[in-house]
Amino acid sequence: MEELKKVGLKTTLPRLKILQLLETNNQHHMSAEDIYKALLDVEEVIGLATIYRVLTQFETAGLVIRHHFDDNSSVFELNAGYHHDHLLCIKCGKVIEFVDNVIEEHQRTIAQQHGFEITDHCLYIYGYCAKCYDTRVGS
């Protein structure tokens, strides 16, 4: 549990609780607001400002990764150590992680062709998950 010390962050209650939540929550992708509410449900009152600050520190420390699945808020997930991309259901919000080496490889090729030095990349595939596609009504 003490990856906080490893990255040079003082072990404080808010940081511990937030890290713990990200480790145990079954939806691994949470917004600051999600985290705020989830902590309230467990009687942990932590200011939203603190949550934002802590998440930003975690991101800088490499503990979490920030995503922008939609345009209205950031979501965070624990950095599992291996890169992966995402399939996102636009109806129910389901998130599926995947890795495809051919895609990764081709990205490197393309970057090389254009003289780009890749630092990062993200691939989001939006659509309807199996369940939402089946139960879909109308067009």
Added chain:
Amino acid sequence: MEELKKVGLKTTLPRLKILQLLETNNQHHMSAEDIYKALLDVEEVIGLATIYRVLTQFETAGLVIRHHFDDNSSVFELNAGYHHDHLLCIKCGKVIEFVDNVIEEHQRTIAQQHGFEITDHCLYIYGYCAKCYDTRVGS
């Protein structure tokens, strides 16, 4: 010039000017603010609220595509009719468009494997363009 009528939008000065700008500007990817300022430079004073409204209408009509290259603002580009992805220089802001059929193909395969019905997707590759990589100082 009258693609406006085609998509059922009344031909008004703001709409014309914005469309014209997107067609002729050499950086094809612009934020609402960019457009606002670029129009000011040409003595066209159009309210920012109108620019947002018009861009949203254009997006709905399929005339433009909205992107979220970074988390702090949306950028828009004319819909050239063919899908493409982007290489983005994190230093100078340069944008390079590319198409890779192998990547596109693999996305479909992955979606299929997970029972997903794709509606859209985006791939952003961030890094340093050739020029910025060369002239880079420090780590």
Added chain:
DNA sequence: ATGTATGCAAAACATTTGCACCTGG
């Protein structure tokens, strides 16, 4: 003890909206 973290309220931003006025056809 002391430097750092936190909470709160206020600020900062990008974007949206209400409403009175203007404009295109």
Added chain:
DNA sequence: CCAGGTGCAAATGTTTTGCATACAT
């Protein structure tokens, strides 16, 4: 003329920040 469009200012939602207080070591 009249529906729809625009401008302005105010509202919104998310994220950041200033500052006084509380906490970890």
